[in-house]
Amino acid sequence: GFRARYLAAADGLHSPVRAALGLARPARGPRRWGIRRHVAVAPWSESVEVHWAPDGEAYVTPVADDCVGIAVLSSARGGFDAHLDGFPALRDRLHGAGHGPDRAAGPLRQDVRHRRAGRVLLVGDAAGYVDALTGEGMGLAFGAAEALVDCVVTDRPQDYDRRWRGLTRRYRALTTALVRATAHPWVRAGLVPAAGAAPPVFAAAVNQLAYRAAVRSGWPAGTPGSPRTR
Structure with a gap:
């Protein structure tokens, strides 16, 4: 009413x-999708860090003293862990860290x-x-x-x-x-x-x-x- x-x-x-x-x-x-995760790890930089891979990019953003946000933009579909495999240096740094739920959007x-x-x-x-x-x-x-x-x-x-x-x-x-x-x-x-x-x-x-x-x-x-x- x-x-x-x-x-x-x-x-x-x-x-x-x-x-x-x-x-x-x-x-x-081109059709692209985004997926993000908050990871329980202390930021290692005060800057936004961009990692580059053949079919997408990963953006690392400081969120809190004990949390970073990882957002992946990619032309390929799939879960967060599958995308993270395309960034081995970032994957190894985050190995074993706890995280919140994944959120995705697209195209x-x-x-x-x-x-x-x-x-x-x-x-x-x-x-x-x-x-x-x-x-x-x-x-x-x-x-x-x-x-x-x-x-x-x-x-x-x-x-x-x-x-x-x-x-x-x-x-x-x-x-x-x-x-x-x-x-x-x-x-x-x-x-x-x-x-x-x-x-x-x-x-x-x-x-x-x-x-x-x-x-x-x-x-x-x-x-x-x-x-x-x-």
Whole structure:
């Protein structure tokens, strides 16, 4: 019986509201899945650590003094332990450690025809998603939420899709290009050696991504706890 003038649909990657309104469309490009686990081990670095394998990446994030989060993004399906075998150095470091339940999602790519249907507006993952490769999801979600609220306050919902596309244009172009390029084995095999050969170039690219994600989320880059990657 609850009624409202507007509905902000922030109901996730496989949004039921988006599907009910016919706003989804078949996704293009490589299909990838994500699976994560919290492991009871003390972080060995204060940075986010990325491990690279032939068909996916593993992201190690400090969560607490006695816990790290391990997220695997991959074009292959399967359980967490099967994916972890693709990262032997990481698997050996975590051997025997306790852990919480695994959580998975996918396919990650979600294409959307439009972010608005009347006074229903999609936000967050429901509004469309490319991949978690560049780590910008939360920053984009906060930025889009701000734009959505402004469109509601000014009673101009028709502006929201245009503003969303402008906000996410660079993310969509860069992430799509990276996912498609790294789908080729020879690109994946050469990426880490190339980054090792030119550390300043790689560091500048990572720091730029972290800066943009932090600014979108309202978290000033460079402050204690802001994103860093190695």
